[in-house]
Amino acid sequence: MALDIVIMAAGKGTRMRSARPKVLHQLAGKSLLQHVLDTVCALGSDRIITITGHGAGEVEAAVRAPGLEFVRQEPLLGTGHAVQQAVPLLHDEGTTLILNGDVPLIEAATARHLIDDCGGQRLSLLTVALGDASGYGRVVRDAAGNEVLGIVEHKDATEAQRQIREAYTGMMAAPTAALKRWLARLTNDNVQGEYYLTDIVAMAVADGVHVVATQAANETEVLGVNTLSQLADLERRYQLGRAEALMDAGVRLADPARFDVRGELVCASDVEIDVNCVFEGRVEIGEGARVGPHCYIRNAVIAPRAVIHPFTHMDGEALGVRIGAGALVGPFARLRPGADLGEEVHIGNFVEVKNSTLARGAKANHLAYLGDADVGERVNYGAGSITANYDGANKHRTVIGPEVHVGSNCVLVAPIKVGEGATIGAGSTISKDAPAGQLTVARAKQVAISGWTRPQKKKK
Template sequence: MQKLNIVILAAGLGKRMYSALPKVLHQLAGKPLLSHVLDTAHALLPQTICVVYGHGDETIPKTIADNELIWVKQEPQLGTGHALMQSLPHLDEKGVTLVLYGDVPLTRVETLKELITAASSENLVLLTVELNEPSGYGRIMRDVETGKISAIVEEKDASLVQRQIHEVNTGIMAVPNARLHDWLPRLENKNAQKEYYLTDIVAMATTVGVKIEAAHPCHTWEVLGVNSKVQLAVLERIYQNEFANKLLEQGVTLADPARIDIRGQLDCGKDVEIDINCIFEGLVKLGDGVRVGAHSILKNVKVEVDTTIFPFSLIENADIGKNCRIGPFSRIRPGTRLANKVHVGNFVEVKNSSIAIGSKANHLSYIGDTTIGKNVNVGAGTITCNYDGANKHQTIIEDNVFIGSNTQLIAPVKVAKGSTIGAGSTITRDTPPEELTLSRAKQMSIAGWKRPVKKEKDEK
């Protein structure tokens, strides 16, 4: 098997993005454009991956955490041919180089494998596509008699007749390394842009009789690039639509496939139902029979079978057991583990806590840095006061505890097994098991007391 090098050109200025952020760092589906291209590149198992970035874009290598990459700076930026030239010291004389672009994020691995398979030490393979609106792309010139590719003409250098051609160059190509070492130093900038075009190597290949072949993507969107926020938004919708279709094909029920956003990996079991406007970030796993209500956000979450998440719930970095009921309007924060049959209801926030089987906190509560046992009832308005202004402290609530409404538990504190806490209590010390504990001011009624009355303005 021939050696494969991959070079990703990521030095584009991105002027039409109107942003201080380098173009390839703008996010698609929750991660940078360049990261999508790198994921595809790694899947091809190359010997090396070089990323060519531009002057002033040091934020790119700082942002992309990948120790396997070779970073190459293009300074000054004099075109795609000049950019690839910077990577020559890292390319073997033997093998093939695949050229990709940091702002073309959706090219499928299968498409590139076809391109690489067709490449060899003696031929050049281009990825081309037929577009109804080819404006902005270099046109593929073919010999009238043989139909073979003879050259690529950039649009700014194309004649009116050439601009009528609909087969365009995507920029993605596989080139023999030995030829690159020969051709790139001989590129010239005699064109409208005064740049060194990588596409000029096609004419060089024709001159020396190197065979030029074309491969084609299955979908036009695979080769669409990003030069503006409008184009970025278009690709975002394409990505989300493709992901939604995959979920539907796997048997997931989507209330509206056009209103779901996946920004990572979403794994679903059987009979999963997802309502509108839900967002999934990072790695999310939904077990069989899970239902996710509208406008919910899940980030790095594992949800076991038959759990229902009601609308407007936010869950991140948490594990949810079987047959749980979450929400509506619940917030489950990082470090939380819910066992089976746990209820976390409306306007309840849980952070860095574990709740054992059958326990419930159904209304208006904050549970932080807390361990809750089995079959505990947390009344409405219960607060675990875990922060003293400098440090966080633990609350322990053992099995079969009943906590009345409007209770404050001042951590560190332990509520023993079977305890009942009277409503309105402020608990500052550990409670004994199987007893009623309450702490509240004595109720008083004052006879003859009159409520103050405002004086009317005309009485002044």
């Protein structure tokens, strides 16, 4: 049996007070619409059709899914009119699942339940009981409260109907052949002059098609976003859910309310994460590792027992960042793409590492830059020292052997090699290879000039 999925994403979102199309606003680092698309990809559909309208070009360029197709709703004449635009792409038989692009946290299991309840024969409506159902369509049942008779939109509901707490979420699964018939019969005889998708419920009842209400597992998964306030509320709900899952797996969070995952965070047991940390992309943290407060970590692997001190900025981009077991990083360190720290490496305050490997026990404890470098075991890299890796056109590599001591305020002009056990005198600018086991110094001779006086400011 064919399964078509239709996602409505055409609305303006005027209450967002934003030039950005509503479905492209981000939740946990991903657009609302992309959340929905990622969820439905697990359902094994034959076709995914997204209906765009306001900002259609921008929306279509911003989202991805296997086999995704777009249709446009122009002008915007209501939800029923939106789904009518998808009719030419629907199969003749089977089931059509209709979801909303601004309801990002719908669970795959709930969507599957909705499809199964339809079974290609029934009209299955996703509903939820809300304490305050303002703005939602209400589910109207018979006198016994069993059979679903219809959906009345909030704007068209009577005062008595507005007291109904069972709300229609805007999502449904319908027999595709019947859905096509019902969509063709829609009219805009209502307060808004729009074509309501909900009107097909009464048509189904009249046609003798059984209408069933599928209950959502929880309120959060069916909450839509119409305002920035609602988006912020949903963000906190989502993050709290992630936090609770991590704590259940043995992660110690100092405060679950001050924690953000905008991608995938995988933690072993006994990991500790302090407040106001942000994780993006894919981050793996090994057993017993600790992350201090106010850290930003993106696309990184942190080995067991590593300690990330406060205010560390770690962005691996495509190359990633790797932190070895027992390493110490920060505070106020910056690790860029390709930073690969071995076991027990120390990277201290205001040290930047980019596209460089540091072997076991190497240390750069403060105020330094290592770019495009290979650093050997137990190297001590002094404060204020840098690898000058860029000649204005190309990048070059610096190779520092094991047991090297680089004094403070040195410049290593790449390409260059510093031999094992070498010492670079403080304040040196090294532009040639430094031999192993020797002291290399490259600085002007100190001179004291007697009788010299400072210039005096001229009197006016």
